[in-house]
Amino acid sequence: MKWTKRGLLFDPTRHTLPGGCTEFAQSPQALVFDDVVRIYFSTRRRDHDGQYVSHVAFVDVDRNLEHVREIAAETVITPGSLGCFDEHGIFPFNVVRHDANVVGQHDAIYAFTCGWSRRVSVPVETAIGLAVSRDRGRTFQRTGPGPVMAATSREPFLVGDPFVRVRDGRWHMWYIYGVRWMDSPGEPGPARVYKIAYASSVDGIVWERSGEPIISDAIGADECQALPTVFECDGLWHMYFCYRYATDFRANPARAYRLGYAWSRDGHRWIRDDQAGGIDVSPEGWDSEMLCYPHVFWCHDQAYMLYNGNAFGRQGFGVAVLER
């Protein structure tokens, strides 16, 4: 694979965001319309305790992904209720257009949300929720107050980062789950380790999963793998994701997120080959220290990758084009 970077597409500090958010445009995810490409992302606002809460927003860009047209003016999805899995933020937010009849409406737009809630002994727990839009993706409503994918006996915590596609009448989800929390001396709180897994569903609500990692580790057993994005091209399945070391990954660029790559003939058995991924950090600039949260999609027969750079997307997201 070979990707040509076009540079930063959206810098949140140069725009007015809804809800008083001022920094971060993380995990960009595209929904293609006839006239524009809508890119959802998570931005942040500090709450009354001074802690960040992630909120979903979007920006509409032209179909060549060159110009920003419009930014969401209103709340895309309200915060979760007291004690719910998504009370303290949604990040990321994966959108799926599907003609199925999950909510008694055709051509609805669904969003699989990764909801965050705060814990005492560890900073956070996550689970995956399902929301639906009836206004072309401007606003989303939860299909229920709880998650559709939460911890199980084999996936004990940190179920998140959903990427969902419908193919052959079945819903397919690539996601992550936590395998352990571990000591991280000198850092704020314990470190987590998480891996990529796969689930499928007939209705988008009840999911079958194996509880097994599907991507081999490249930098040891404590490798953290996040945000898988899957697409088909030239008869193969391709997956990009990001991976990092479990500790000292925030300030040390050598241990920070990079993009990983794997391919598959059947969508189930994956061969990891990061060298063939064709994209890495730049020598300087906004994506010179880390690459994370990739999202690949097709528009006008062109595959694009949206991704974040340094500081997990504090400065926004960029776009790269697949050369074929």
Added chain:
Amino acid sequence: MRAFAQAPATLLFDDRVRVYFSTRPEPDAAGQYVSLGGYVDLRRDNLFDVVAVSPHPVMTLGGRGAFDEFGTYPMTVALDGDVIRAYYGGWTRCVSVPFDVAIGCAVSRDDGVTFVKQGDGPVLSADLNEPFVISGPKVRRFNDRWILWYIAGTKWIATGGRAEPVYRIRMATSTDGMRWTRLHTELIPPRLEADECQASPDVTFANGKYHMFFCYRYSLGYRGRERGYRIGYASSTDLTTWVRDDAKAGIDVSDNGWDAEMISYPHVAEIDGRTFMFYLGNQVGRHGFGVAELEGTLA
């Protein structure tokens, strides 16, 4: 362990009745407790004769970040061939609300002295319409199916201080004890108030009907006699449709003593033709559990 013997659950042996319960070590510096399972063996022909006490907790707390890091309470047990199967509420601590609970499964191969957890995570946790506090499991085996009665939270009430959950009785079934299909409805309509809390749904079969004893209370101000736990009753012929009739529970708080303020966490067991109810009294079991015997029959 220093105090509390909560949520009794029985298992019959040839010569004894083992009563599992949850107990607590001294609270930590912040005054917070963890909850662990233990048991007491009572002579089968005289339940007031204590034969043995568990030498150590029957299962360990979960690891860091696990759903059961801060407690395993309550616990319910059932024979499954030559192993003993336990389900328990695993407790974690949260920031905006005090806790969350999900249900774990553990198996004993040494006659119930120690239980090994079936995975690091829960077998029943939050789902789309049961968003939190999945707790209070009571497992039974009827008609070759595992049936789990449990409670699910419906809302957290922000009180200005500590948030308080509202929870209701629900049910799930399984063929293997690990993968559960939920009924997704509340079985017992509230009677005290819209936010009535219900717990400990203990079901037994007798005389052609299923009988459920449970406990219920007001959602707030429940630590005293007026609004504290009482034991309720419902019956069913099909396991899913229940008729509530608390007047038939046949047990209430005493005029004075250890169970004068509240009675809760009923567990009904038939032992050699007699029907007993184990239950908790004041301060939900700080002073242990008691036993009552049914006069007449469950009808």
